[in-house]
Amino acid sequence: MPERDDLALLIDAARMSGRVATSYAGARARRWDKPGGLGPVTEADLAVNDLLHAVLRPARPDYGWLSEESEDTQDRLSREAVFIVDPIDGTRSFVEGSDTWAHSLAVARGGWITAAVVYLPLRGLLYAAARGRGATLNGVALQASQEREIARAEVLAAKPALALHHWRGEEAPHFKRAYRPSLAYRLALVAEGAYDAMLTLRHSWEWDIAAGALIIAEAGGAASNRRGDPLRFNNPDPRLDGVVAGGLHVHRSLIDALA
Numbered sequence: 001m002p003e004r005d006d007l008a009l010l011i012d013a014a015r016m017s018g019r020v021a022t023s024y025a026g027a028r029a030r031r032w033d034k035p036g037g038l039g040p041v042t043e044a045d046l047a048v049n050d051l052l053h054a055v056l057r058p059a060r061p062d063y064g065w066l067s068e069e070s071e072d073t074q075d076r077l078s079r080e081a082v083f084i085v086d087p088i089d090g091t092r093s094f095v096e097g098s099d100t101w102a103h104s105l106a107v108a109r110g111g112w113i114t115a116a117v118v119y120l121p122l123r124g125l126l127y128a129a130a131r132g133r134g135a136t137l138n139g140v141a142l143q144a145s146q147e148r149e150i151a152r153a154e155v156l157a158a159k160p161a162l163a164l165h166h167w168r169g170e171e172a173p174h175f176k177r178a179y180r181p182s183l184a185y186r187l188a189l190v191a192e193g194a195y196d197a198m199l200t201l202r203h204s205w206e207w208d209i210a211a212g213a214l215i216i217a218e219a220g221g222a223a224s225n226r227r228g229d230p231l232r233f234n235n236p237d238p239r240l241d242g243v244v245a246g247g248l249h250v251h252r253s254l255i256d257a258l259a
Contacts, residue, residue: 018121090182144221145247187212197246
């Protein structure tokens, strides 16, 4: 099956990316800020992007390309399949010398993610999924949370997500909040069942979300935009209207509680 071939390709590329990224010295890697307030970038981000482009595109020359560190073009919109990659998700963490940054690699076909990898080389964590074949962490099957009560849920979210204007009624639901800087890692942790859900209510780039969304779905959870609509990828504007993901019960409770 193409998905299985694609997954093996992504796993190999992710491991190569880890070797390139960890060859740089974190805080000592050259860095600068992107124009338009789009955040920092380092020489390691660009080196990993160059590697991924050199490895993935020749292997699948008919696939399109969407990456945080490449200039976007309309060519990808005419392709049935497209690579969607974030060379280093959590660049600020990388610069700070943290180990919570990740490589996020996915393939979308007809708008749906069919193969996905989230790899944290400094933690030795490789999350992977192919559509219809389940999700794994280092080869062990994953199962998303079965928690039914939002009051007992642990949710990965930034503080602004709790602002009252996002929620129905007079307050946000009562859940235990935690935070991780990498969106890809947050999604992977929810797929693992380490947390019950995650949410980000601002516009989110597809390359931050694509891989983790499939990994959660294949672990038996759900991922949607903030209105509960399915996530579709390779859009002309590669931004999603927020993301809510989690075990099926907590995901539904969060969607119902959002304004």
